[in-house]
Amino acid sequence: MSLKGATALVRLAQNPRCEVLGAMVMQEGPETRFFERVVGTPYDREYGERQSSKRRGTQFERNAYAGDARLLREALAPMVGLQPDDIRVRNLLDDYPGTKDDARVARLRITRRLLADSLAGRAAPHLIIQPQLLVPTKPGPRPYFFIAPDVLVWMQQFGLYVPADLKSFVVRENEVSRADLARVRLQLGAQSLALMHEYDHVSGGKTVVPATGLLIFSHPNGLRPHAPRTEDLRGAREAVRLGIEAFLRHRRRIDGLRAGAEPYTVTTDLVPHFEEACLAQCVMSEWCRSSVAGRTRDLGDSAGQLLGNIELARVTGLLLGTTMAASDAEQAIAAELQRIANEYGVRAA
Amino acid sequence: MSNMQDTLTRVLARHAGRALPIRSTSSLSADPSSAIGIATIKIVTEEQIQAIAFGSLGRAPNLIARLDPIGRDVTDLLPFARFLIEAIEHALEHEGELRIWVPHGETMAALDVLGHRYWRNQNASPEIVRMGEICRILAHEAIFAGQQVIADSAQLLRDHAITGQTPIEDGHPDAMLAWFDRAVTDPVTEARQRSRFPASGILVNTPDRRDDDRIEKLRKEAKGGLTAGRLSAVQGEIRRVLSAGVQREWDLMVAARAAFWGLGLPTTGLDTLIDLSRKRLSAALMQGHFPARRADRVAIELDELDSAQRVTEQSMLEADGAARLRAKRAGAVIAGHVLARNQPKRGRHPCSIDVETDQTVVRTRRDDKVVVVGTNVSGVVRDIAVAPSGGIRVRIEIMNGVRSTATLDAGTRIEIMEQAGAYVRTREFSQAAARGVWMFFGDTPPALAPGTWRRGSPLAIARRSRRP
Numbered sequence: 001m002s003l004k005g006a007t008a009l010v011r012l013a014q015n016p017r018c019e020v021l022g023a024m025v026m027q028e029g030p031e032t033r034f035f036e037r038v039v040g041t042p043y044d045r046e047y048g049e050r051q052s053s054k055r056r057g058t059q060f061e062r063n064a065y066a067g068d069a070r071l072l073r074e075a076l077a078p079m080v081g082l083q084p085d086d087i088r089v090r091n092l093l094d095d096y097p098g099t100k101d102d103a104r105v106a107r108l109r110i111t112r113r114l115l116a117d118s119l120a121g122r123a124a125p126h127l128i129i130q131p132q133l134l135v136p137t138k139p140g141p142r143p144y145f146f147i148a149p150d151v152l153v154w155m156q157q158f159g160l161y162v163p164a165d166l167k168s169f170v171v172r173e174n175e176v177s178r179a180d181l182a183r184v185r186l187q188l189g190a191q192s193l194a195l196m197h198e199y200d201h202v203s204g205g206k207t208v209v210p211a212t213g214l215l216i217f218s219h220p221n222g223l224r225p226h227a228p229r230t231e232d233l234r235g236a237r238e239a240v241r242l243g244i245e246a247f248l249r250h251r252r253r254i255d256g257l258r259a260g261a262e263p264y265t266v267t268t269d270l271v272p273h274f275e276e277a278c279l280a281q282c283v284m285s286e287w288c289r290s291s292v293a294g295r296t297r298d299l300g301d302s303a304g305q306l307l308g309n310i311e312l313a314r315v316t317g318l319l320l321g322t323t324m325a326a327s328d329a330e331q332a333i334a335a336e337l338q339r340i341a342n343e344y345g346v347r348a349a
Numbered sequence: 350m351s352n353m354q355d356t357l358t359r360v361l362a363r364h365a366g367r368a369l370p371i372r373s374t375s376s377l378s379a380d381p382s383s384a385i386g387i388a389t390i391k392i393v394t395e396e397q398i399q400a401i402a403f404g405s406l407g408r409a410p411n412l413i414a415r416l417d418p419i420g421r422d423v424t425d426l427l428p429f430a431r432f433l434i435e436a437i438e439h440a441l442e443h444e445g446e447l448r449i450w451v452p453h454g455e456t457m458a459a460l461d462v463l464g465h466r467y468w469r470n471q472n473a474s475p476e477i478v479r480m481g482e483i484c485r486i487l488a489h490e491a492i493f494a495g496q497q498v499i500a501d502s503a504q505l506l507r508d509h510a511i512t513g514q515t516p517i518e519d520g521h522p523d524a525m526l527a528w529f530d531r532a533v534t535d536p537v538t539e540a541r542q543r544s545r546f547p548a549s550g551i552l553v554n555t556p557d558r559r560d561d562d563r564i565e566k567l568r569k570e571a572k573g574g575l576t577a578g579r580l581s582a583v584q585g586e587i588r589r590v591l592s593a594g595v596q597r598e599w600d601l602m603v604a605a606r607a608a609f610w611g612l613g614l615p616t617t618g619l620d621t622l623i624d625l626s627r628k629r630l631s632a633a634l635m636q637g638h639f640p641a642r643r644a645d646r647v648a649i650e651l652d653e654l655d656s657a658q659r660v661t662e663q664s665m666l667e668a669d670g671a672a673r674l675r676a677k678r679a680g681a682v683i684a685g686h687v688l689a690r691n692q693p694k695r696g697r698h699p700c701s702i703d704v705e706t707d708q709t710v711v712r713t714r715r716d717d718k719v720v721v722v723g724t725n726v727s728g729v730v731r732d733i734a735v736a737p738s739g740g741i742r743v744r745i746e747i748m749n750g751v752r753s754t755a756t757l758d759a760g761t762r763i764e765i766m767e768q769a770g771a772y773v774r775t776r777e778f779s780q781a782a783a784r785g786v787w788m789f790f791g792d793t794p795p796a797l798a799p800g801t802w803r804r805g806s807p808l809a810i811a812r813r814s815r816r817p
Contacts, residue, residue: 045545046555051565053394170396172465220396220465276517286541296356299363300515303356315360337357343671344361344369 003031006147009135009190010183012243013236014277019270020284022250023263026142035283037264043283053168060168060223061150064216065091065129072127072151075216075225076164080126081156090114090125092132104146107132111152115161116202118154128152128161133194137244140251141263147194153214160199160207163191164214164228171217171226181215188213189236193244211237276301307333350675355511363513366536368528370510373671375614376661377505378497378623384448385436386410388598389459389550390591392418393561396462400595401429406450406606410599414591416571416584423467423477430480437483437634445627445634449487452602453503453522455550461488468638486633489640490626493654495661497619497626502605509612514540522601523548529608548601552594560590618668621660644789645782652773659769666766667722673764680710682722683743683765690757700747701731702757704765707740713767716815719745722764726750726757
């Protein structure tokens with residue numbers, strides 16, 4: 001699985017300062033291949049989606065789209081403001097199936113036409129299933145990101161489409177785990193940005209796309225859609241926009257360094273930005289972590305922020321008394337360390 | 350614990366090469382003899398339990414490896430349902446005494462989903478339905494601060510000790526255990542190696558051990574007309590992989606439990622929490638589970654959760670010297686001496702005391718209700734002023750314990766902390782529901798009746814209404 005589309009934008013939004021991530025986004029091929037080429041050994045940890053998750057996700061979408069998306073129409077009827085039977089649906093996978101670029105471009109053309117029809121007041125579907133959008137980053141390598149929401153939903157409240165994503169996570173009492181929610185909000189943010197671009201394309205910048213998106217999770221019983229959650233995407237959209245800006249900066253720097261070679265070749269010249277969260281989501285996390293080895297940031301983001309990413313040996317020296325405190329702050333740290341060491345019975349030496 | 354204290358303790362733990370306890374008492378009472386354990390393996394995203402280990406602690410667990418966890422047939426869960434019902438009946442006979450150890454919070458989440466699926470399933474057998482309801486009750490109890498029923502072994506370790514790795518790495522129970530194992534000489538490397546395999550109630554799926562993908566493939570194979578011999582072999586392999594996976598989770602739980610009790614923290618000062626937990630559990634088991642959905646019920650539940658949090662914090666501060674020391678540094682506890690007792694008639698109301706402390710930070714404010722730690726004395730803060738010595742002087746009107754002369758006499762050293770308000774506004778919210786108050790059940794506020802408005806600053810009005 002390579003870093004493409006909304007996944008790449010979400011990752012950039014989560015850690016916009018990491019140049020290594022920028023190189024991974026530019027590099028063709030899967031992330032694990034990037035790791036192997038840089039580190040020289042195969043990636044030995046779990047990576048990618050499990051077969052069981054893929055199966056469930058596919059089945060959930062199949063159920064939702066079956067019978068002219070009957071379950072989706074029922075779930076989204078309050079947003080559209082019509083009875084389920086009156087909601088018009090168009091599934092673009094029926095026209096151009098597949099994930100090849102040709103099929104995506106064909107779906108993009110149809111999506112643009114449907115957006116224009118809707119704005120002009122012509123007959124347009126209320127639900128566009130598997131539409132295709134695009135975020136341009138040209139000129140340069142990786143000149144655009146294809147963004148594919150699961151559904152575009154015409155919302156009566158705005159008179160416009162908003163992105164909706166189907167997630168097969170189980171929802172109980174309307175609760176979804178925070179980690180899942182944070183990630184999918186960013187994903188919706190990327191989709192909303194791409195939709196802004198497409199509306200600009202068809203209306204010449206006259207349409208104000210609401211910072212709203214819909215998340216459709218699964219009921220615990222049976223793979224059927226739960227009542228949609230309406231998400232405020234102002235923060236997510238801004239985070240993704242900053243991520244894209246960061247990518248453009250990283251790309252300029254990487255292009256300057258690599259002189260036509262593949263992006264991974266200049267990884268050692270790049271500045272990684274290791275964060276705790278990287279450990280849970282990036283194949284390069286342990287490699288990047290080596291840049292903070294022996295420093296306080298190796299103990300977490302909070303440690304790095306509070307102690308200024310100084311060397312752990314220096315902090316230990318303050319405890320042992322072998323290092324002289326260079327400032328009032330260090331003096332306070334030394335005193336606090338001594339106190340905690342005494343409290344927990346840790347021998348300094 | 351502040352971020353700075355947490356950080357510096359991590360530095361020290363890294364230096365010491367072991368986890369450091371951050372409490373001097375346990376937040377969990379001693380295990381009753383009937384303590385049991387449950388570990389699960391779920392299908393990722395599906396949230397369906399595909400293997401369960403359960404049983405009494407100190408013995409080999411009973412294992413259920415489910416061949417078709419997505420199917421409608423749940424008779425394979427019956428042994429677990431019967432076990433759980435038996436444990437609950439025992440608890441009801443013993444005033445709600447129950448202790449269930451789980452490896453981590455993911456297990457409770459998996460049991461909650463299991464409960465959600467079956468507690469009102471009319472097609473399931475009564476035992477499965479009851480199991481579903483019990484699972485929901487247990488999962489609900491687990492969200493209350495200070496509850497004494499569910500022992501989440503990973504969370505207990507995190508609450509009572511700090512390691513020399515990042516907080517996010519502490520989320521992996523096996524990695525965390527490396528810091529508790531005296532035999533491990535390099536916990537940093539060992540923990541990172543252990544974190545290669547998940548410890549969150551799912552199967553391993555690394556490039557060198559694709560258990561999860563293998564099970565998925567075997568299940569598919571088992572569905573397509575195999576010979577009896579091949580089908581038996583496939584089913585045997587599914588059972589073997591699942592049993593090994595759930596046994597690993599069970600072993601983790603046992604190791605974490607041993608590490609927790611190995612800290613040797615006394616289990617004192619937990620009587621209130623034990624009592625509250627037992628009462629909540631007994632009531633739910635007898636009356637059934639009713640999730641709060643209406644606004645007034647949700648408000649009551651939020652009050653109950655808040656109240657549990659406050660009582661837990663107060664119990665911890667009263668019992669735990671280390672926690673109290675940290676709270677004192679943060680100003681939440683005032684340690685000082687009684688400067689003067691103002692009590693015209695000894696042993697009678699009215700009574701107030703002046704307490705002086707050398708602390709420069711106190712978080713207590715006027716009108717706060719406070720208690721004197723370790724006594725029955727409680728009161729209300731009436732004044733806070735800078736003392737001539739540079740410390741802080743606090744005047745407290747004593748409401749309870751005016752006869753405790755040993756505590757109130759001048760010169761006595763005391764510690765004061767805020768009194769937990771454990772009041773749940775059940776009646777008020779129920780009345781709000783009966784009257785259909787617009788804040789809960791409407792969208793528009795009522796029009797204000799015309800009248801005379803009091804002029805002046807709201808702060809000044811509040812100040813005037815304060816007791817002198």
